[in-house]
Amino acid sequence: GAGVSQSPSNKVTEKGKDVELRCDPISGHTALYWYRQSLGQGLEFLIYFQGNSAPDKSGLPSDRFSAERTGGSVSTLTIQRTQQEDSAVYLCASSLDEDEQYFGPGTRLTVT
Amino acid sequence: AQSVAQPEDQVNVAEGNPLTVKCTYSVSGNPYLFWYVQYPNRGLQFLLKYITGDNLVKGSYGFEAEFNKSQTSFHLKKPSALVSDSALYFCAVRGRSNTGKLIFGQGTTLQVKP
Numbered sequence: 001g002a003g004v005s006q007s008p009s010n011k012v013t014e015k016g017k018d019v020e021l022r023c024d025p026i027s028g029h030t031a032l033y034w035y036r037q038s039l040g041q042g043l044e045f046l047i048y049f050q051g052n053s054a055p056d057k058s059g060l061p062s063d064r065f066s067a068e069r070t071g072g073s074v075s076t077l078t079i080q081r082t083q084q085e086d087s088a089v090y091l092c093a094s095s096l097d098e099d100e101q102y103f104g105p106g107t108r109l110t111v112t
Numbered sequence: 113a114q115s116v117a118q119p120e121d122q123v124n125v126a127e128g129n130p131l132t133v134k135c136t137y138s139v140s141g142n143p144y145l146f147w148y149v150q151y152p153n154r155g156l157q158f159l160l161k162y163i164t165g166d167n168l169v170k171g172s173y174g175f176e177a178e179f180n181k182s183q184t185s186f187h188l189k190k191p192s193a194l195v196s197d198s199a200l201y202f203c204a205v206r207g208r209s210n211t212g213k214l215i216f217g218q219g220t221t222l223q224v225k226p
Contacts, residue, residue, distance in 0.1 A: 004155075031212055043202065043216035056211035091155060100146060101214065103155040 002026070004104035006092050012110045013082055021077040021107045025094030032075050033101060034059075034067060038088035046090075049075060082111045114139045116205050118217035125193045125224055133188040133220045135203030145186040146204040146214065147177055156202065162186060173197070193224045 005024045013019050025032050034046040045059040049069040060066070064083075069075040079086055089108050093101035115138045125131045137143060144163055148156040160171025167179045177188045186203060200221050204214040 033213065035214075042218045043214075045213040045215070048211045048213050050211075056213060059213070093156075095212070097212075100158045100161050101212075102158060103148075105155045 004092055004094055004102055006090075006104040006107050008107060009105065010108045010110075012112060015084060015111055016081055018078065018080045019082055019109065021079075021090050021109070023075045023077070023092030023094075023104060025073060025075070025092070026102055027073075029094035029096055029102075030072065031095045031097060031101075032069060033093045033095075034075070034077050035091045035093065036088045037091055037106070041088075043091075046077070079109075082109075084111050087111045114205055114215045116203050116215055116217040118201075118203055118220045120220050121218075122221045122223060125222070127195050127224050127226050128192050131190050131193045131197070131222065131224070133201050133203075133222060135186045135188065135217055136184050137186060137203070137205045138184065139205050144206045145177075145179060146206075147171065147175070147186075147188050148202045148204060150200045150202065150219075152199075159188070159201075193222075195224050195226055198222055198224045 007022045032049040036044045047067050048056040051072045052069050064080045067077045087110050089106040091103050091106045093103045095101040117136045146161045147159040149159055150156050159175050160169050162169045162179045170176045175190050177186055179186050200219050202219050203217040206214050
């Protein structure tokens with residue numbers, strides 16, 4: 001079956017612009033996670049969804065970052081007023097409750 | 113606080129030799145432990161996990177890992193390395209009481225030379 005998909009695969013944006021990153025999880029997976037991978041910080045947790053609710057937003061680095069999930073499926077991560085330090089690969093993962101997480105290919109964000 | 117340490121930035125091994133990639137963890141209570149592999153410009157691929165039960169866990173592509181509670185370690189092993197095993201390996205932990213988020217180590221680059 002289809003794995004986790006993310007779009008776009010690459011995004012170049014100017015500092016100060018808003019960006020939206022999309023994640024389509026594996027069908028039926030109730031849990032969805034966003035992580036960020038950067039050279040300086042490694043792999044960092046951002047936010048966790050169970051269904052459409054986000055019980056853990058502790059990893060969002062600032063109020064410029066927000067995410068939503070609709071229909072218990074697709075999720076969008078929005079970064080407002082992007083900064084150069086936001087440049088990273090944004091990874092989405094999904095899982096069935098406490099099982100292993102399956103990751104998408106990521107969105108490489110470059111802020112110029 | 114939960115944490116994971118991978119003490120080696122890079123591991124070099126000759127093809128056909130056994131390999132070990134080290135991981136130690138710190139978590140309250142009993143952990144869930146995972147290994148993931150990342151090939152260049154790709155997402156993370158799940159290799160194996162320890163939840164409970166047998167301390168020796170077998171996973172994909174001939175990899176295995178041994179959970180050692182007293183040493184708080186979860187080292188990844190393979191009896192005979194392949195050149196195609198060359199990649200970036202991440203150890204991760206989650207606590208049983210948290211929301212499922214994974215805490216990752218900094219990653220270890222495995223280089224297998226022919």
